[in-house]
Amino acid sequence: MPAFLPLRDAVAAHVRDGDVVALEGFTHLIPHAAGHEIARQGRRDLTLVRMTPDLVYDQLIGAGCARRLVFSWGGNPGVGSLHRLRDAVEHGWPRPLELEEHSHAAMAAAWAAGASGLPFAVLRGYAGTDLPTHNPTVRRVTCPFTGESLAAVPALRPDVTVIHAQQADRAGNVRLWGIVGVQKEAVLAARRAALVTVEEVVDDFDAPGVRGPGARDAVAILPSFVVHAISEVPGGAHPSYAAGYTTRDNAFYAAWDAIARDRERFRTWMDAHVLRPEAAGV
Amino acid sequence: MSEFSHPTPTEVLTVAAARAIRDGAVCFVGIGLPSATANLARRTHAPGAVLVYESGVIGARPDVLPLSIGDGELAERATAVVGVPEMFAYWLQGGRIDVGFLGAAQVDRFANLNSTVIGDYDRPTTRLPGAGGAPEIAAAARETIVVVRHSPRVLVERLDFVTTVGHGDGPGARARLGLTGRGPSAVITDLGVLRPDPATCELTLTGVHDGVDPDAVVRATGWPLRVATDLAFLPPPTAHELAVLRDLHARTAAAHGVAAMGA
Numbered sequence: 110m111p112a113f114l115p116l117r118d119a120v121a122a123h124v125r126d127g128d129v130v131a132l133e134g135f136t137h138l139i140p141h142a143a144g145h146e147i148a149r150q151g152r153r154d155l156t157l158v159r160m161t162p163d164l165v166y167d168q169l170i171g172a173g174c175a176r177r178l179v180f181s182w183g184g185n186p187g188v189g190s191l192h193r194l195r196d197a198v199e200h201g202w203p204r205p206l207e208l209e210e211h212s213h214a215a216m217a218a219a220w221a222a223g224a225s226g227l228p229f230a231v232l233r234g235y236a237g238t239d240l241p242t243h244n245p246t247v248r249r250v251t252c253p254f255t256g257e258s259l260a261a262v263p264a265l266r267p268d269v270t271v272i273h274a275q276q277a278d279r280a281g282n283v284r285l286w287g288i289v290g291v292q293k294e295a296v297l298a299a300r301r302a303a304l305v306t307v308e309e310v311v312d313d314f315d316a317p318g319v320r321g322p323g324a325r326d327a328v329a330i331l332p333s334f335v336v337h338a339i340s341e342v343p344g345g346a347h348p349s350y351a352a353g354y355t356t357r358d359n360a361f362y363a364a365w366d367a368i369a370r371d372r373e374r375f376r377t378w379m380d381a382h383v384l385r386p387e388a389a390g391v
Numbered sequence: 392m393s394e395f396s397h398p399t400p401t402e403v404l405t406v407a408a409a410r411a412i413r414d415g416a417v418c419f420v421g422i423g424l425p426s427a428t429a430n431l432a433r434r435t436h437a438p439g440a441v442l443v444y445e446s447g448v449i450g451a452r453p454d455v456l457p458l459s460i461g462d463g464e465l466a467e468r469a470t471a472v473v474g475v476p477e478m479f480a481y482w483l484q485g486g487r488i489d490v491g492f493l494g495a496a497q498v499d500r501f502a503n504l505n506s507t508v509i510g511d512y513d514r515p516t517t518r519l520p521g522a523g524g525a526p527e528i529a530a531a532a533r534e535t536i537v538v539v540r541h542s543p544r545v546l547v548e549r550l551d552f553v554t555t556v557g558h559g560d561g562p563g564a565r566a567r568l569g570l571t572g573r574g575p576s577a578v579i580t581d582l583g584v585l586r587p588d589p590a591t592c593e594l595t596l597t598g599v600h601d602g603v604d605p606d607a608v609v610r611a612t613g614w615p616l617r618v619a620t621d622l623a624f625l626p627p628p629t630a631h632e633l634a635v636l637r638d639l640h641a642r643t644a645a646a647h648g649v650a651a652m653g654a
Contacts, residue, residue: 135446135447135460135461135475136446136459136460136461136462137446137461137463137466160475161523180521181521181522181523182520182521182522182523182524183520183521184519184520184521186422186458186459186460186461187422187423187457187458187459188458190518190519190520191520194518195517195518198515198518199514199515199516199517199518210507210521210522211522212522212523212524212525212526212527213445213475213479213522213523213524213527214479214480214483214484214524214526214527215527217475217476217478217479217480218476218479218480220476221476221480232479232480232484232527233484233527233530233531233569233571234526234527234530235526236530236556236568236569236570237553237556237559237564237568237570238522238526238553238554238555238556239507239512239552239553239554240507240522240526240554243512243513257569258569287463287466287472288446288447288448288461288465288466288472289447289472289474290446290447290461290474290475291474291475291476293474294474294476323466323467325466325467325468325469325470325471325472326466326472327447327471327472327473327474329474350463352463352466356463357458357459357462357463359458359647360647362458362459
């Protein structure tokens with residue numbers, strides 16, 4: 110049974126300096142509010158893991174929280190670059206950022222391996238690319254049955270996984286739907302804790318009047334025994350969205366480009382919207 | 392709709408790439424030009440094209456162009472939505488994709504792609520977003536179509552980084568590497584269409600868009616571009632294609648408050 114905690118307490122209880130932390134989400138259900146709380150609490154030396162680091166990782170990197178990034182595509186979707194990520198890689202500002210860079214297929218497989226308790230993932234991937242030259246965790250294995258040479262990458266096993274979902278019920282089960290990304294795998298792969306922010310805590314998923322998935326949606330239900338803390342944070346994915354509750358704030362993604370391009374403007378924005386204690390009242 | 396302004400180079404590119412999609416093809420599409428292209432095809436000559444987005448959406452039927460690959464309008468009205476590990480393992484690696492559409496920052500003469508860095512990897516002059524799904528899309532899709540804007544900085548003699556293998560170092564490279572798909576069948580630009588030579592795999596200019604001088608295409612290419620002897624002069628966008636494309640972009644801009652990339 111997870112603890113129902115204010116977000117501040119959930120982050121304080123589970124996220125430590127030096128942790129490997131995954132705030133997963135595939136454009137949908139990105140745990141922005143939880144990321145802001147990590148920045149506000151001044152966590153340092155984090156290894157951040159995510160297939161598609163977007164604005165919240167740009168913010169954590171620009172705020173100096175991260176030492177290392179494990180990722181497969183780092184951009185502002187449909188807009189362009191993540192300027193704080195670029196500044197850290199290109200100029201070491203505010204501190205150098207180590208990269209462990211993968212392809213999507215490899216990272217998705219590495220999440221599944223982590224959830225399965227396996228040491229590594231195998232895929233038909235990376236052949237002929239320069240990625241293994243710069244990422245020593247990409248290796249080759251030979252299939253014992255066919256002799257085919259395949260790529261192998263270590264399983265992802267973060268200390269802490271943080272996700273945003275539509276709902277939790279009173280028993281602490283979590284439900285997300287729509288584009289569900291790799292969140293189920295990321296929660297199951299966590300070594301120490303899985304934190305979930307939700308739009309709403311409901312009595313029961315099938316109670317009358319409770320919002321639910323569409324007929325074609327993917328649905329993931331995370332049983333209470335794999336979740337450690339739940340925080341009710343309506344709008345906690347903004348500017349990302351939670352299908353059934355909120356819509357993606359595309360204008361903010363576009364506006365972020367100019368905010369993040371300039372170091373001072375970024376700092377002013379972070380101070381006003383994230384770092385001040387008043388900003389925690391989201 | 393009786394009058395329409397002259398098509399922009401990007402519109403010419405989008406229409407030419409859309410025409411490459413046959414009706415019923417299962418297309419793995421990324422955001423930006425590939426998405427505009429595939430949705431144009433679906434609304435014109437290829438209503439049965441199946442649009443697959445790496446966020447897990449199979450059979451997307453968006454009314455407006457998505458800004459990101461995980462926009463809500465992709466999941467609504469889709470045939471199915473699956474998790475991302477399933478998308479890459481069962482649907483892409485499993486060999487169920489006919490056409491992969493890719494963009495890139497750099498393309499070389501064998502249609503290998505760079506979307507990782509400009510300059511040295513450890514001290515890049517420009518850090519690009521990275522591989523995303525591209526390496527395995529180009530490996531596993533039955534064929535790949537590359538869409539880029541034509542410039543000597545994009546079509547280069549040598550990639551700064553090989554993110555994605557097209558035809559490697561030439562004939563036989565894909566088989567040696569164990570890549571299951573046929574690889575890039577065309578690089579479509581705003582100036583024309585380049586296809587790999589059947590014997591050498593080297594990209595050759597096989598068609599130019601309406602009003603484009605083939606010599607200008609050669610000058611805009613970073614390697615000595617070969618020109619096919621039977622060079623085709625590609626028909627310009629029809630009034631219908633342009634009207635559908637512009638309507639799609641107008642509705643997208645109205646819905647998002649911003650134009651989706653590739654507009």
